[in-house]
Amino acid sequence: MEKIKVFAPATVANVTCGFDVLGFAVNAPGDIIELQKADHNEVRILSITGDNGRLPKDAEKNTASVVIKAFLEAIGSKQGIDIHLEKQMPLGSGMGSSAASSAAAAFAINKLMGEPMSMKEALPFAMEGERIACGAAHADNVAPALLGGFVLIRSYDPLDVIKIKTPEHLYSTIVHPHIEVNTKDARNILRGQVPLDKAVKQWGNVGGLIAGLLQSDYEMISNSMEDTIIEPIRSILIPGYDVAKAAALKNNALGFGISGSGPSMFTLSQNEKTAKKIGESMRDAYKQLGIGSDVYTSKVNDEGPIILYSE
Numbered sequence: 001m002e003k004i005k006v007f008a009p010a011t012v013a014n015v016t017c018g019f020d021v022l023g024f025a026v027n028a029p030g031d032i033i034e035l036q037k038a039d040h041n042e043v044r045i046l047s048i049t050g051d052n053g054r055l056p057k058d059a060e061k062n063t064a065s066v067v068i069k070a071f072l073e074a075i076g077s078k079q080g081i082d083i084h085l086e087k088q089m090p091l092g093s094g095m096g097s098s099a100a101s102s103a104a105a106a107f108a109i110n111k112l113m114g115e116p117m118s119m120k121e122a123l124p125f126a127m128e129g130e131r132i133a134c135g136a137a138h139a140d141n142v143a144p145a146l147l148g149g150f151v152l153i154r155s156y157d158p159l160d161v162i163k164i165k166t167p168e169h170l171y172s173t174i175v176h177p178h179i180e181v182n183t184k185d186a187r188n189i190l191r192g193q194v195p196l197d198k199a200v201k202q203w204g205n206v207g208g209l210i211a212g213l214l215q216s217d218y219e220m221i222s223n224s225m226e227d228t229i230i231e232p233i234r235s236i237l238i239p240g241y242d243v244a245k246a247a248a249l250k251n252n253a254l255g256f257g258i259s260g261s262g263p264s265m266f267t268l269s270q271n272e273k274t275a276k277k278i279g280e281s282m283r284d285a286y287k288q289l290g291i292g293s294d295v296y297t298s299k300v301n302d303e304g305p306i307i308l309y310s311e
């Protein structure tokens with residue numbers, strides 16, 4: 001193979017109670033990357049579209065090229081690679097924009113080099129992109145973006161990632177108000193220590209959410225979608241958070257939370273009709289506040305990255 005074009009999906013990280021350990025992929029939006037083998041021995045970004053000129057073309061600073069360099073180094077290859085990146089989602093959105101580029105890059109380079117790794121083996125390289133983007137190699141966006149589905153990061157050291165089966169008709173709705181929150185900033189405002197009573201509640205909810213998903217028990221899912229640690233601090237960064245939450249819950253959302261580090265917010269629901277209605281209600285709530293927004297509804301995307309073209 002000489003050339004490959006790949007799509008990798010956006011993701012919802014944290015999923016309320018699972019800060020840095022839970023995430024799932026959605027069908028859209030996402031990023032597209034095209035890689036071509038070159039006759040030089042560098043990794044070069046030739047073009048980036050959809051970023052309004054904001055993303056670095058410096059191969060040491062873009063998540064896509066950082067991942068590819070780390071991957072090639074690990075397999076001992078000096079292959080030159082030319083990259084074209086199509087950003088199809090906003091930066092600082094809370095939908096895993098940096099991770100979509102990282103996952104697309106890891107998936108594409110692995111295919112281009114004849115699949116020397118499984119996707120689980122490629123994950124640590126994709127995580128290096130997150131380190132560049134926000135200073136922490138958290139995996140809760142990049143693991144579902146790369147592996148597809150709903151993912152639990154049981155452990156970071158050693159890395160242990162588990163795919164969780166979800167109910168067939170589970171839908172997510174994401175609302176992205178047109179404001180920006182930088183993940184690095186949203187991590188820096190968190191406290192380093194958690195009171196025991198809050199921790200007990202949170203890990204109870206993580207267990208409950210996983211059990212609810214595995215048993216298709218919507219009541220258990222709903223009861224477990226609570227975040228006593230991160231939401232009270234980060235929701236302050238998101239104008240209209242309480243209004244959007246009230247609108248979603250009034251329209252039968254199973255639960256509501258910040259998507260990743262925000263400003264996007266997400267809900268889960270039991271069918272597409274409810275998911276769409278929730279989306280409309282959150283968009284209306286933001287309209288009334290004079291803030292534009294985009295809404296995405298999707299089942300959990302079990303597939304992850306896909307090849308759009310190869311030769």
Ligand SMILES: Nc1ncnc2c1ncn2[C@@H]1O[C@H](COP(=O)(O)OP(=O)(O)OP(=O)(O)O)[C@@H](O)[C@H]1O
Pocket residue numbers: 054055056061062063064090091092093094095096097098099101102132133134141181182183184259260261262
């Ligand atoms: N290919 C890339 N795509 C997106 N951001 C990138 C990329 N390469 C480097 N970055 C840097 O990462 C930062 C954007 O990351 P940030 O974590 O704020 O957004 P995000 O990935 O949408 O957020 P979240 O992880 O909460 O969904 C910017 O500083 C940007 O310059």
Ligand SMILES: N[C@@H](CCO)C(=O)O
Pocket residue numbers: 013014019020021094095096138140141183186187259260261262
């Ligand atoms: N778990 C990460 C996700 C960032 O999208 C955080 O909340 O900072």
